[in-house]
Amino acid sequence: MKNKLLALRDVALLRLEQLDLEAWRVEYLGKKGELATVLRGMATLSAEERPVIGLVANEVRADLEEAFVARKAELDSRQAALREQAETIDVTLAGRTPYLGAEHPLRKVIRRIEDIFIGFGFTVEDGPEVELDRYNFEALNLPKDHPARDMQDTFYLTEEILLRTHTSPVQARTLERRCPETPIRIVVPGRVYRRDDDDATHSHAFMQIEALVVDHGIRMSDLKGILLQFARDLFGADQEIRLRPSFFPFTEPSAEMDIRCIYCHGDGCSTCKHTGWIEILGCGMVHPHVLEAGGYDTSSLTGFAIGMGVERIAMLSYQVEDIRQFYLNDVRLLEQFATLTR
Numbered sequence: 001m002k003n004k005l006l007a008l009r010d011v012a013l014l015r016l017e018q019l020d021l022e023a024w025r026v027e028y029l030g031k032k033g034e035l036a037t038v039l040r041g042m043a044t045l046s047a048e049e050r051p052v053i054g055l056v057a058n059e060v061r062a063d064l065e066e067a068f069v070a071r072k073a074e075l076d077s078r079q080a081a082l083r084e085q086a087e088t089i090d091v092t093l094a095g096r097t098p099y100l101g102a103e104h105p106l107r108k109v110i111r112r113i114e115d116i117f118i119g120f121g122f123t124v125e126d127g128p129e130v131e132l133d134r135y136n137f138e139a140l141n142l143p144k145d146h147p148a149r150d151m152q153d154t155f156y157l158t159e160e161i162l163l164r165t166h167t168s169p170v171q172a173r174t175l176e177r178r179c180p181e182t183p184i185r186i187v188v189p190g191r192v193y194r195r196d197d198d199d200a201t202h203s204h205a206f207m208q209i210e211a212l213v214v215d216h217g218i219r220m221s222d223l224k225g226i227l228l229q230f231a232r233d234l235f236g237a238d239q240e241i242r243l244r245p246s247f248f249p250f251t252e253p254s255a256e257m258d259i260r261c262i263y264c265h266g267d268g269c270s271t272c273k274h275t276g277w278i279e280i281l282g283c284g285m286v287h288p289h290v291l292e293a294g295g296y297d298t299s300s301l302t303g304f305a306i307g308m309g310v311e312r313i314a315m316l317s318y319q320v321e322d323i324r325q326f327y328l329n330d331v332r333l334l335e336q337f338a339t340l341t342r
């Protein structure tokens with residue numbers, strides 16, 4: 001029995017390093033553990049043997065408990081050291097530069113144009129990209145079956161619901177919502193959709209900016225003044241513009257604005273196709289039908305509207321040759337705009 005106890009001690013001490021500490025305690029010192037099991041055999045011992053074995057048993061228990069306490073202390077201190085190491089900040093370590101994102105070039109152009117119009121006293125509005133036929137066409141003087149609807153190939157979701165083909169429906173929405181409050185001076189950036197095949201100059205989804213003014217006595221000369229100042233704020237103080245007659249169902253009269261070619265200044269180059277001018281936006285006096293659809297009294301109120309494509313202006317400003325570049329999100333391209341201030 002004595003040998004059994006001594007062998008038990010040797011094995012237990014050996015396994016102390018291998019077992020989980022609590023598992024070891026249960027296995028060797030627990031109520032149903034190895035030591036308790038051997039000690040239950042003492043009942044069969046003679047009166048002379050019992051105190052001798054009892055002494056050995058106590059020694060073995062004391063040894064195991066001592067080893068347990070020592071092992072626990074060792075593990076605790078090792079864990080504390082690890083924790084301390086993890087919490088220590090090495091102030092000599094070189095800093096890591098955080099990766100900074102950059103404003104997308106289209107967003108940059110939108111912000112610049114918004115800022116110019118805000119300077120004129122306009123406020124920024126937006127509207128839904130999933131739009132009703134009523135606002136996208138009908139209220140803009142484009143009744144069903146009007147041939148001018150073909151100017152914009154449309155993604156229809158249902159017969160009445162579509163992806164807006166331009167930002168002009170926000171004109172109709174704002175007129176309806178604000179009526180009869182005046183004046184209106186809003187600028188509206190946003191994404192629009194057309195059933196176009198993507199190529200270097202077309203994208204099925206692109207950005208437009210719309211502007212709308214409605215007030216007493218607004219005249220074409222007000223539009224022209226705003227356009228000239230806008231062009232000069234955007235492209236430089238001596239920028240020239242010209243207006244050409246055009247057609248849009250929601251304006252009458254309508255015009256398109258060209259800027260003097262910002263590359264050749266009129267001498268002729270491939271960008272302006274040797275005309276010296278670059279078309280930049282559509283505009284006109286708000287058609288009375290549009291004002292009426294919004295509930296406005298056309299006998300006392302007039303207005304003008306402007307619509308432009310953001311990608312086109314961005315391509316000109318930053319000399320990007322393919323519109324798809326804006327949507328590839330190639331970090332190498334985007335990073336070039338990180339340091340640009342305008």
Ligand code: DAH
Nearest residue numbers: 166168282283284305306307
């Ligand atoms: N909505 C027109 C388009 O997408 C652009 C436009 C032209 C808007 C003239 C206007 C405008 O507000 O007056 O082609």
